[in-house]
Amino acid sequence: MAEDNYQAxxxxxxxxxxxxxxxxxxxFCQFCSDQTLEIDYKNHGLLRKFTTEEGKIRPRRQTGxxxxxxxxxxxxxxxxxxxxxxxxxGGTWEERTR
Amino acid sequence: MNNYELMVIIxxxxxxxxxxxALEKIKDWIVKSGxxxxxxxxxxxxxxxYEIQKQNEGVYFLHYVSMPASAIxxxxxxxxxxxxxxxxxIVAK
Numbered sequence: 001m002a003e004d005n006y007q008a009x010x011x012x013x014x015x016x017x018x019x020x021x022x023x024x025x026x027x028f029c030q031f032c033s034d035q036t037l038e039i040d041y042k043n044h045g046l047l048r049k050f051t052t053e054e055g056k057i058r059p060r061r062q063t064g065x066x067x068x069x070x071x072x073x074x075x076x077x078x079x080x081x082x083x084x085x086x087x088x089x090g091g092t093w094e095e096r097t098r
Numbered sequence: 099m100n101n102y103e104l105m106v107i108i109x110x111x112x113x114x115x116x117x118x119x120a121l122e123k124i125k126d127w128i129v130k131s132g133x134x135x136x137x138x139x140x141x142x143x144x145x146x147x148y149e150i151q152k153q154n155e156g157v158y159f160l161h162y163v164s165m166p167a168s169a170i171x172x173x174x175x176x177x178x179x180x181x182x183x184x185x186x187x188i189v190a191k
Contacts, residue, residue, distance in 0.1 A: 081147070082185070083186075084107065084146040084156065084185065086147050
């Protein structure tokens with residue numbers, strides 16, 4: 001069935017002029033479904049998953065987290081940046097992996 | 099009394115003694131203001147995500163502290179002056 005195909009949609013979803021129709025990906029907030037997962041600035045490995053390659057915080061439409069937990073993620077990423085566990089946005093990926 | 103986490107990044111080129119002296123000083127300030135350190139985690143030397151004071155590495159110390167809120171401003175002021183500390187952060191828990 002056509003509705004079942006939406007699971008195959010890529011992380012970013014098709015964008016651009018030729019493909020206006022946005023097929024939503026089934027999402028759920030992984031912090032709501034797993035209460036033991038703690039959002040903490042010390043856990044930068046987890047937070048890294050919520051940043052883009054250039055260090056920006058991923059928007060909710062990409063990560064699928066709920067509003068409450070997205071706020072927490074944003075806060076903790078900013079804390080982790082302050083103590084140099086995560087990079088600030090900007091610069092290229094190659095620059096930082098040197 | 100509230101619980102805080104104090105993360106301190108010490109300069110990587112310092113020897114152990116100088117680093118310990120700085121940590122001792124921090125402890126003194128906390129104890130004097132009526133707080134106490136519950137635990138210190140030494141994360142060791144870590145690569146920084148970006149340069150701080152021309153350094154690519156830093157020695158991380160995580161303090162679990164309980165102290166009165168009124169003493170935080172004073173502690174921050176002192177930490178800013180303390181030379182071996184490259185970066186610090188106090189977070190309420």
